[in-house]
Amino acid sequence: xxxxxxxxxxxxxxxxxxxxxxxxQRLSRHFDQPIDVRTQLSLERTDHCAEANVNIAGxxxxxxxxxxxxxxxxxxxxxxLDRLLMKHKEKIIDSHRGxxxxxxx
Numbered sequence: 095x096x097x098x099x100x101x102x103x104x105x106x107x108x109x110x111x112x113x114x115x116x117x118x119q120r121l122s123r124h125f126d127q128p129i130d131v132r133t134q135l136s137l138e139r140t141d142h143c144a145e146a147n148v149n150i151a152g153x154x155x156x157x158x159x160x161x162x163x164x165x166x167x168x169x170x171x172x173x174x175l176d177r178l179l180m181k182h183k184e185k186i187i188d189s190h191r192g193x194x195x196x197x198x199x
Contacts, residue, residue, distance in 0.1 A: 095122040095129045102136035110135065113165060117172040118146075124179045127151055133171075135164060144171040148179070155182060 099106055099114045114133055122129055130149040137143070138160070144167040145158040155178045159170035 099133045142167045
């Protein structure tokens with residue numbers, strides 16, 4: 095799993111970089127194939143924003159989160175990405191089983 099973290103008009107400190115990496119490491123449990131995550135941290139007025147693009151098996155998933163501090167924004171982002179990957183994995187499994195599995199019949 096490769097995680098690139100950069101800041102937009104914000105310097106990414108080693109502590110922020112480590113926090114992003116530890117929070118997003120849990121995403122690798124969903125898939126065996128390599129996952130590339132590109133995370134952008136930024137400030138918009140008083141809000142702290144965290145955005146991420148996840149590239150997995152030819153698909154790109156995007157999520158963003160805004161909070162009062164950067165660590166809370168990263169926590170929200172990690173939760174959103176976790177849900178997105180679980181939903182994506184369910185779609186893949188249902189499509190491999192056929193259309194009837196998705197409808198429950």
